[in-house]
Amino acid sequence: MDAEGFRKYGRQMVDYIADYLENIRERDVVHRVSPGYMRPLLPDEAPEKAESFDEVMKDIEKIIMPGTTHWHSPHFHGYFAAGNSFPSILGDMLSDAIGCIGFSWATSPACTELEVITTDWLGKMMNLPEEFLHSSEGKGGGVIQSTASETVLLCLLAARTRTVAKYKEADPSTDEMQIISKLVGYCSDQANSSVERSGLLGAVRMVKLLSDENFSLRGETLRKAVEADKAKGLIPFFLCASLGTTGSCAFDNLEELGPICAAEDMWLHIDAAYAGSAFVCPEFRHYMKGIQYAETFSFNPHKWMLINFDCSVMWIKNSSYLVDAFNVDPIYLRHSCEGKLPDYRHWQIPLGRRFRSLKLWFMLRSYGISGVQEYIRRHCRLAKEFEKMILDDGRFEVVTQVVMGLVCFRLKCSNKVTERLLGEILADGRIYLIPAFVRNIYFLRFAICAERTTSDDVKFSFQVIKSCTDRLLQKVSLKNGYKHVPVINIDAPQHLETEESKYSSDSSTPDVDQ
Numbered sequence: 474m475d476a477e478g479f480r481k482y483g484r485q486m487v488d489y490i491a492d493y494l495e496n497i498r499e500r501d502v503v504h505r506v507s508p509g510y511m512r513p514l515l516p517d518e519a520p521e522k523a524e525s526f527d528e529v530m531k532d533i534e535k536i537i538m539p540g541t542t543h544w545h546s547p548h549f550h551g552y553f554a555a556g557n558s559f560p561s562i563l564g565d566m567l568s569d570a571i572g573c574i575g576f577s578w579a580t581s582p583a584c585t586e587l588e589v590i591t592t593d594w595l596g597k598m599m600n601l602p603e604e605f606l607h608s609s610e611g612k613g614g615g616v617i618q619s620t621a622s623e624t625v626l627l628c629l630l631a632a633r634t635r636t637v638a639k640y641k642e643a644d645p646s647t648d649e650m651q652i653i654s655k656l657v658g659y660c661s662d663q664a665n666s667s668v669e670r671s672g673l674l675g676a677v678r679m680v681k682l683l684s685d686e687n688f689s690l691r692g693e694t695l696r697k698a699v700e701a702d703k704a705k706g707l708i709p710f711f712l713c714a715s716l717g718t719t720g721s722c723a724f725d726n727l728e729e730l731g732p733i734c735a736a737e738d739m740w741l742h743i744d745a746a747y748a749g750s751a752f753v754c755p756e757f758r759h760y761m762k763g764i765q766y767a768e769t770f771s772f773n774p775h776k777w778m779l780i781n782f783d784c785s786v787m788w789i790k791n792s793s794y795l796v797d798a799f800n801v802d803p804i805y806l807r808h809s810c811e812g813k814l815p816d817y818r819h820w821q822i823p824l825g826r827r828f829r830s831l832k833l834w835f836m837l838r839s840y841g842i843s844g845v846q847e848y849i850r851r852h853c854r855l856a857k858e859f860e861k862m863i864l865d866d867g868r869f870e871v872v873t874q875v876v877m878g879l880v881c882f883r884l885k886c887s888n889k890v891t892e893r894l895l896g897e898i899l900a901d902g903r904i905y906l907i908p909a910f911v912r913n914i915y916f917l918r919f920a921i922c923a924e925r926t927t928s929d930d931v932k933f934s935f936q937v938i939k940s941c942t943d944r945l946l947q948k949v950s951l952k953n954g955y956k957h958v959p960v961i962n963i964d965a966p967q968h969l970e971t972e973e974s975k976y977s978s979d980s981s982t983p984d985v986d987q
């Protein structure tokens with residue numbers, strides 16, 4: 474394809490994208506394909522001869538769209554929002570065209586410098602402590618990572634190295650592997666699965682601690698675990714606290730946890746992947762109280778801040794814990810201006826990196842801080858509207874307080890009935906949501922996801938849920954024809970003795986089966 478062809482098909486593609494997003498409501502939010510649907514539609518091998526791009530464009534609707542879940546449809550309420558906006562898409566287009574690999578300042582100074590500036594902008598928008606900003610002229614600053622999961626792993630590895638170094642310094646004869654074998658990290662039973670996975674990848678114990686009745690991890694729980702583990706000869710070294718858990722958007726108590734981490738010299742990482750975006754609004758910042766104890770903080774603009782995947786921002790107070798801990802420095806990566814600005818290759822696991830700050834810059838300039846705040850507040854208002862409809866209906870209960878764009882609700886019946894309701898909703902296919910299972914309670918998560926979701930969209934989704942509920946509760950015997958819907962269990966604690974009973978044996982609430 475030459476530049477003329479790119480102009481022609483580029484315009485067609487931009488039109489296609491604009492139409493797709495503008496009219497996305499009209500599409501079925503979930504695909505109806507079965508595994509392997511694509512194989513018969515495509516040849517077994519790549520084409521020997523070049524095809525025309527017209528042919529390629531035709532196949533988008535024919536082959537790709539039928540197997541696409543439309544995450545940006547206002548009828549999509551699963552997981553959490555996935556970021557998207559036109560300025561962000563344009564930023565990524567330009568980034569793809571420049572196509573630099575910005576692992577050091579010298580490989581493309583704009584790539585590093587815009588990231589330094591935009592992560593400072595974001596940090597200031599959220600009122601992060603000064604030490605997290607590049608402009609503080611200390612060792613702190615922000616960096617764009619791919620995902621929150623990668624960030625947790627990186628922080629855990631940095632914490633591991635820091636603790637090992639401390640013990641080595643105290644007694645140089647101690648064996649590093651011996652120290653690592655004694656390390657223990659903590660998170661709440663509500664933490665994202667990526668935290669447990671970081672423990673596995675980093676080859677250290679990761680203990681899930683029981684959260685309180687509001688699914689919040691409390692200081693006393695951490696203190697007891699630390700004491701018990703120290704008595705066993707283990708070395709507590711890391712805590713990943715969550716602000717806005719995946720299951721129910723619960724908040725760990727940083728003001729209680731922080732001082733314990735400080736006293737025990739444990740690395741405190743804060744994972745605010747979803748809820749972090751809301752901190753651009755001052756009314757949500759009370760959840761951040763205690764953030765001054767954190768070594769690292771991260772959130773995902775690619776979730777709830779209008780930025781396309783991938784863009785997960787992490788801030789660190791002392792970047793030398795990353796830069797010095799994992800420094801390999803072959804001659805071909807060096808340059809003559811080292812040390813004046815970050816060489817971001819030291820701040821991440823991969824070497825190569827995209828020019829991701831462009832989409833952030835485009836979005837922030839196009840919306841302004843006030844536009845971002847307005848977007849967040851609108852989503853929170855819509856969640857409240859949905860909560861009211863659910864409560865007014867009388868047959869439902871709301872499981873956790875609705876504080877942001879997520880409503881967790883269930884039928885006032887046994888878990889099994891709510892599980893069947895999800896089956897009805899998914900079979901209906903007009904909207905999409907996923908369940909969670911926390912503390913033996915099975916519930917549905919209704920997340921406001923699409924940028925342009927309106928009150929009418931939320932009413933529509935509620936009507937779908939209502940009609941599915943009517944249909945379900947009319948069925949005389951629920952036992953006949955019971956169809957098991959596999960539970961996408963995003964959050965079930967696995968290590969806690971108290972959590973052993975399965976929801977299916979739950980008998981504490983009336984069951985329409987009986």
Ligand SMILES: *Cc1c(COP(=O)(O)O)cnc(C)c1O
Binds near residue numbers: 785
């Ligand atoms: C979504 C989510 C993650 C994972 O985010 P990725 O960027 O996909 O790794 C981590 N923590 C929380 C609380 C989340 O909600």
